[in-house]
Amino acid sequence: MLSIQQLHKSFGDLEVLNGIDLKVEQGKVVVVVGPSGSGKTTLLRCLNILETPTKGSVSIEGQTLDFDQKVSKKDIRTLRRKTGMVFQTYNLFPHKTALENVIEGPITVQKVDKSEAKEKGIHLLEKVGLGDKVDYYPFQLSGGQQQRVGIARALAMDPEVMLFDEPTSALDPELVGEVLRVMKELAQEGMTMVVVTHEMGFAKDVADEVIFMDNGSIVERGKPGHIFSNPKNERTRKFLNLINE
């Protein structure tokens, strides 16, 4: 359902991704790990074209964008609407309440009726455990709460696949759990997810496949049990040792 082929991305002379191939089946959770600068965030941002790939193709649910040719803005937007993205720094709209953040996409993009959007928005906020915070502005919420609003905002667009870009890296340690719990529930409900994270516990528990990236390439991939207990690649071993120290 989501697949990328021979994806390249370079910033000027700097090659950040060199030829990534990846397939994510419906309902699967893929966790991408790797040292900083390995290209994992860029890979994720290429999936919804926040970064425009230099070469290669991205397909989601039957729509393929081939970046060897010129790609129209309209096609990019169509593809984007199939994805939901959760950012490391939440990026909530500060001038809108939690509920307004969540219904912004449905109202502005999908042209959903406002009362209908509100009903759904409240339901989504309840789902992420924030039913009592609908009218709060982001600055009145903790980091963990903001990130859960971020998840609800992405879900409001009924995405085919959810993209998480280090969703817990900016959080205080005691707030990480509440965000991971929501993500775990999503995975159990069968949401297709691509998650860039340093939370190895989450990867072990939830991932169907773990991908280890280094220097813009996928170095190793496999079941979490296999990657974490018996990594074949030297660089994977080194990285996991560092993480576990």
Next chain:
Amino acid sequence: MFLLNNLILSAAPNWDRYINIAESSFLPLLKGALVYSIPMAIISFIIGITIAVLTALFRISGIKILSGIARVYISIIRGTPLLVQLFIIFFGLPRVGINLDPLTAGIIGFSLNTGAYASEIIRAAILSIPKGQWESSYSIGMSYVQSLRRIILPQATRVSIPPLSNSFISLVKDTSLASTITVAEMFRKSQEIVANTYEPLLLYSEAALIYWIICFILSLGQDQIENRLNRYVKT
């Protein structure tokens, strides 16, 4: 003795006369302010802000021709005195067949002037909004225009209120320059009364006082707007 008496009398200020002039001039001055100065400032500001937003968007568009046009416009307006601009529009343009009544000429001049200065304020305000706001707008499927209108500009407005208030207050005072192109605004009214009464200190001070009161009320309005727009920011 008689002579001394006479001297004291003539040196002593004639308070009755001053009060009389001040009283009788107040309404004409106020009328000049309410009928010309303030409406001229408000209309010019609204048109000017519209020009400013467009110019700011031109400049950040990344399209060479558009940002070029914006740069040249800003450069010309900022690089020439407002008074000279008003003279060109009112006294100069009739030479090429464009005859404008004084008020229209004034509004055009002030609008163009505000547009250039305010566009830099608005551009800075837009650029001050973190890139993540654009990205999260795009990530929920919004277009450039939707992101700008719904997410970026509302936040940029908050940032730009203090400097834009500055611009508006300057504009209110700059409308006194319209006296030179025969607009019957407050300052011109005071000049006319001075011509009859020969009391420049009194009349110009009175005009200054009225400008000050107007600007004081405006800065109260600025506080109100800031408080309202700050409701979503930690204080």
